Amino acid sequence: MVIDDTPxxxxxxxxxxxxxxxxxxxxxxxxxxxxxxxxxxxxxxxYNDAMSxxxxxxxxxxxxxxxxxxxxxxxRNQYALIAAQAEADIDxxxxxxxxxxxxxxxxx
Numbered sequence: 001m002v003i004d005d006t007p008x009x010x011x012x013x014x015x016x017x018x019x020x021x022x023x024x025x026x027x028x029x030x031x032x033x034x035x036x037x038x039x040x041x042x043x044x045x046x047y048n049d050a051m052s053x054x055x056x057x058x059x060x061x062x063x064x065x066x067x068x069x070x071x072x073x074x075x076r077n078q079y080a081l082i083a084a085q086a087e088a089d090i091d092x093x094x095x096x097x098x099x100x101x102x103x104x105x106x107x108x
Contacts, residue, residue: 016091027082031076
């Protein structure tokens with residue numbers, strides 16, 4: 001007697017969860033290209049320090065610190081919108097459409 005121990009194919013919900021995981025990974029990779037995660041903390045500290053100063057005493061370095069976080073936030077908001085739309089699209093997938101869904105592009 002041969003026992004078939006092949007796992008069953010993934011359910012629709014499992015496929016959607018995998019797509020969601022892939023989406024979040026892609027979003028994080030895109031953000032890493034803008035500012036690596038290991039640099040975010042320092043960038044925010046420098047930004048907060050610069051913002052706490054009166055504009056009249058801010059140096060060029062302070063302005064660069066402000067501009068960096070402003071740029072990062074712009075991309076973060078843009079990427080969050082792309083990802084949110086993709087998440088909603090994933091939720092709408094059916095057995096007929098789930099295997100053809102593709103990740104969105106996160107362009108910088």
